[in-house]
Amino acid sequence: MALSPQWLDELKSRITLSTLIQRTTKLQRAGREWKACCPFHSENTPSFTVNDQKGFYHCFGCQAHGGAIDWMMEQRGLEFMDAVKELASEAGMEVPAPDPRAAQAAEKRASLHDVMAAAQDWFVARLRSDEGVGVREYLGRRGLSQRVIEQFGFGYAPDDKQALKKALSQFDESMLVEAGLLISVEDKLPYSRFRGRVMLPIQDQRGRVIAFGGRILENREGVAKYLNSPDTPLFDKGRTLYNIHRAGPASRKVDRVIAVEGYMDVIALAQAGFEDAVAPMGTALTEQQIELLWRMADKPVVCFDGDAAGTRAAMRAAERTLPMLRPGHSLQIVQLPAGMDPDDLVKRDGPQAMERLLASPKSLLGLIWDREHSAQPLNSPEDKAGLKARLLDHVDAIEHPDIKSLYRRELLERYGSFAFPKREFRPQAQRGKFQPGRAEPQRAPPHVADRLRRAAGGAFRDMLTQAVLAGLQRYPGEVHRHADSLLRLSDSDPQVAQVVDYLLDNAQLLEAGEEPPISPSGILPPPPDNTRFTFLVEGSDPGAAREDLAEAVSMLVERPALDAAIAAATQRFASDPEGAFEEQQRLRKRKLEISERLGQMARKRAASAAEEDYPSDVADVTADEQETD
Incomplete structure (x- = not known):
């Protein structure tokens, strides 16, 4: 079968070589290229390079060299046409019929x-x-x-x-x-x-x-x-970028590519000295165009006009990109002053104005937050809940699990800081003795302190609850990060609600080492005896401790929901014995998984002292968890 050079060029343009090779060979970024130990011969020092812009791999040791089709033939052992057919299938192309x-x-x-x-x-x-x-x-x-x-x-x-x-x-x-x-x-x-x-x-x-x-x-x-x-x-307008043949070489020199809205914007920037600009063909960026941009730069700068249409175009680009995100690859966003396009800006303020904007682009995550935060009024709890729902809808579109998790965490942290702002503490003059320059901590009135202590006494008999609240007291900077989970915990356990409110209200002061206006004495629990939770152990790595604390908060919130679901399944035994039994067993299995994970966390010490198999305090909790409901 004779394949035209034009068809083969189109096939190669749709394949990102590094993505293809990384399926079987671990590559590391090296400037504009990728490097690895050569998969075709044994070596200890990497001499194998992959260049997406030029579309070939090369080994300086054994001289192996080729493109996507060569890779499929040499590494996979395929015949030429089999390699072409497999690549064409991935690229969404039909192999020309042999007639x-x-x-x-x-x-x-x-x-x-x-x-x-x-x-x-x-x-x-x-x-x-x-x-x-x-x-x-x-x-x-x-x-x-x-x-x-x-x-x-x-x-x-x-x-x-x-x-x-x-x-x-x-x-x-x-x-x-x-x-x-x-x-x-x-x-x-x-x-x-x-x-x-x-x-x-x-x-x-x-x-x-x-x-x-x-x-x-x-x-x-x-x-x-x-x-x-x-x-x-x-x-094919969805697979073409205007000026790509000029911008490609220019982008390799400056390690940047700028995507603007139209070809007149490209020309205006080129005349001002920005030769690495491209434009889609009058439509929103497509997935194929985003892949073309990523071949030129890991984080292309997408520049939109400063009007409502430009803002909408920015969000369309973000929504199109989110499912495609992969490690090291994203978009950066620059939005021009209101009512201006690149030509207007350069003519009015000169190329240096454009350089300043390009030097401080907004991240994709920042664009999503700013857009959704300003999209609707946020005056009521319902409005704020709507903001959170919109943010999480964007997160759900991300396919890469690690990136999805990090976006969720960052956006929820921003949401928590907005929805549960840290209150400014202004010391007031107190009666009696006090230290110069610092107000004496105000103790809770006796009836308030007694009520909190009684609430704590009931709740803190549970070791995990006691550990989590003590951990949040130890790392108060994490309180607002977990505000949403803590409020759900308050809903499911009213005994803990007042303590959670105390932590939310005073986290900023605790983090700064200040005494809150109401002393924590008698309100917050002491840490559990003999616990080995990382976040309660002196000398633990702070990063690991915070991650363990986050997991403990998640499990603490999940347990009441599991108990309620098990109770509901038990009530259905009369009408649906088989289904109810299966559901109950599934939920109990999940409770057991949480208990086992608690055991693992509680056995975790600082690196120098992990020796006991199963601490007695956790054994008690695990036995508790496995009781029949």
Whole structure:
């Protein structure tokens, strides 16, 4: 089967080589490339490199070299066509059928490049002719230099329905239609798609013209300002980025790529010295375009106009990217001042203004938080709950488990700081003796302290509850991180509610080492005797201790929910004995898993002292957990 060079180029452009190789070979980032010990020969020092921009791997030891198809043949042992078919399946492409018609189609695609090249030459010639005087004046008024006009291949399509067809009469009319240059309508002569417009060529990664974009000279009602070629055998607007053939080499020099909204934005930035800019084809960024951007830079900068449409475009890009996120790859967001596009900003404030914006982009997570936080009023508890639901909807779209977990944690921390703000403490003068410069801590009134102690006495008989609350007292900076879980715990265990309120109200003071206005004496529990929870052991690693504390909070909140579910399953025995029994066994199994995990956590000591198999205090809790309900 003969595969055309054009089809193979398209296949390679849709495959990210490092992603393919990382399925079987561990790669490490090394600047703009990846490196590893060569999978084709034994070595101790990495000499195998992968370059996504150039689309090949190379070993400086054994000289192995090739692209995606070579990798599938050499590493997987596939035949050429088997390798092509597997890659094509992943890339969403159909392998051309082995018949004369497929060969003719491949030949036609090759000749369509000739059609587009001839059309580009004709458009440029029209701009330089007497017909293009007004267009040249228009481009001058837009502030475009002659160098940029020539560099980007500006042309002109006369306002004549038949002029292009006559000029390209050496090609079949059907080819001009297939290339998107003519529009064919039943019972009418085919006529020019582009008329009375400034023309710009759209090129592939090899610099070949595959489509055109045209802009009208004067805004007219009912006429689109910009018009692009339709999808053709050469042009798929969802898989193409304008200016990618110039921006690719430029991005490798500055380790950055800028995605803007339109091709005139690209040209304005290029004239200002930013040569690493690309643009989608008048639509929101697609998954394929995001992959193209990631081949040029790990964190492309997406720049949107400073208007409502720009904000919506930013969120569409974020929503399209979230499911695709992978370690080291994301988007950075720059939003221009209100009512401005890149051309406006550069003309008004100079290139340095753009540089300042590019130097401090917003993260994808920051964009999501800012957008959802400002999307609706947040005046009531219901409004704030709606904010949390919207944030978690975005988190649920993320497929990578580690990234999903980190986004959830960061967004909930921001939400907690907003929904449960830390209260500022202002010491007030107290009666009696006090230290100069610092108010004496206000003790709780006797009836309040007694009530809290009684509540604590009942609740703190449970070792896990006692440990968690003591851990939060030890790490008060974690209180607001777990505010949502603690409030759920308060709902399920009213005895603990007042203690949780105390922690939420005074976490900031406890973290700063200050005495709260109401002393914790008699309210917060002492740590459990002989406990070996990491977050209660002196000298434990703070990071590990906080992670263990987070897990303990999660388990503490889950246990009441399991008890309630087991009780509900027990009540269903009369009507659904089999289903109720299965549900009860599943829930009890989960309770046992929590108990076992508690045992593991309680056995965990500082690295120098893990010796006992099962501490007695945890054994008591585990026995408690395994009692029949």
